[in-house]
Amino acid sequence: MTDALEQEPQAHDPIEQQSFEQQLRSSGLQVTAQRLAIMQAVTDGPHATAEELTEIVRDKIGSISRQAVYDTLGALADKRLIRRIQPTGSPARFEDRVGDNHHHLVCRGCSLIFDIDCAVGTTPCLTADDDHGFEIDEAEVVYWGRCPDCRT
Amino acid sequence: MTDALEQEPQAHDPIEQQSFEQQLRSSGLQVTAQRLAIMQAVTDGPHATAEELTEIVRDKIGSISRQAVYDTLGALADKRLIRRIQPTGSPARFEDRVGDNHHHLVCRGCSLIFDIDCAVGTTPCLTADDDHGFEIDEAEVVYWGRCPDCRT
DNA sequence: CAGAACTTCTGGACTCAGTCAAGAGTTTGA
DNA sequence: TCAAACTCTTGACTGAGTCCAGAAGTTCTG
Known part of the structure; x- marks a missing residue:
């Protein structure tokens, strides 16, 4: 709890990918390229909005629908793999520190x-x-x- | 800090009206029937949404525009006469405990x-x-x- | 490795909270 | 009382997020 903040974006990393995959499986979620990319994006850009995450994911895997982003963020938040925060007057934001x-x-x-x-x-x-x-x-x-x- | 919560709606009360008027004036806001009714509604229905407050005010003074409600709630919150809270996944809510x-x-x-x-x-x-x-x-x-x- | 069953993704229409703008109406203070 | 300043109304608009149905992908079982 008094650890360093780990806020700096982390490089695309096979070991992390692996861990994302394990997290998905152990939460009973299917593993898809979209989900892995979204998890990576949340890690890379903490406090990003759904729209910003969509941009990041599109840069990475080409294209993704808005609905898939919302579905995935909702599923991940449900399983407590990510956290949703929503300050007054701002759209929802997501982070991976849970x-x-x-x-x-x-x-x-x-x-x-x-x-x-x-x-x-x-x-x-x-x-x-x-x-x-x-x-x-x-x-x-x-x-x-x-x-x-x-x-x- | 262990006081009762005082959440029960309070009756329409001339003394309170008076106080609302003073609060508005001392914050440099004009006094209008709409504003008094909105302040009363926030007091009567703590944690109500803008839409719920609009309903309450319409019951009281006949009619009011949505815009007037938003303007007034914004002005009152700016002056710290009421407080705006916005839990994730819920529209903004207002209360008079400040x-x-x-x-x-x-x-x-x-x-x-x-x-x-x-x-x-x-x-x-x-x-x-x-x-x-x-x-x-x-x-x-x-x-x-x-x-x-x-x-x- | 196939086929079935299930889950996820896509695209488009839609909802809802909240904002913007301009003109009419009200309040205030001299 | 009167002008200036402020507030309210109306109506159009924005942006975040949801709903739906069909297509595509993933996982499971044999």
Whole structure:
């Protein structure tokens, strides 16, 4: 949880491809070129929108339909292989860091998004004061502010 | 922080109307019947969507345009008289509890939303580990889970 | 390695939340 | 009271995301 952020795009990598394939299979999803390309794109471009991911995938494998991108992103998010975040006023964005309880810092001016490690330890934010009988599985934290550029 | 939630709708109340008017004036906004009705509606129906608020206001004052509702909600949120929240997969929702650093508990099944007081004290969540030079003004926390009804 | 069964992809139409623009109407402050 | 400034209405529009049905691809069984 205090690991480095690993935000830099990662090179196309056979070992990673392999791992993507294993992730798909062990989640009961079929393995297709489109899905592998989408997973690679999410890893390469963290916080990208569905549209941006579509662009990236088209550059990589030639063509893909919008529907296939939405279907795949939805399926991957369902299986918790990727995470969907949706700041107010912005289309949904996707990232591959899952299960490490990190949060996001969003600029009110330019919508720039940064990852932030949890300030208060391991999974403190999962401890709600009164859970109303809910079975809580995730706490999503978004910090709002202005980035250095937009403060001027 | 262990107070009751005060989520039950409040009756139409001249004293509250008065206060709405003062809030508008001191924020430099003009006072109109539409705006008062919208503020009342946000108070009466916490976590309502723009569309639901439009319905409530129409019941109250006869008619209002969708645009007026969006303009007013935007202006009120700008002035921090109300707060806009937008859980993933749901249209924007509005509430009148501002400035008390409370959070939200959302059901993945039925989208039911509860208010939750901050678990960790006053404004702990405004303390990000690394602020990347941002000027942070708000931390938004959403707990995701399943309500008692949807767990079955 | 074939064929069947199942899953995924494509393309197009569609829905829904929200925005833009221009003109009419209302509120405010001198 | 009157002009300036602000707000509301109407209607068209945008952009993200969904629905549908048929075509194509993948996996399983023998």
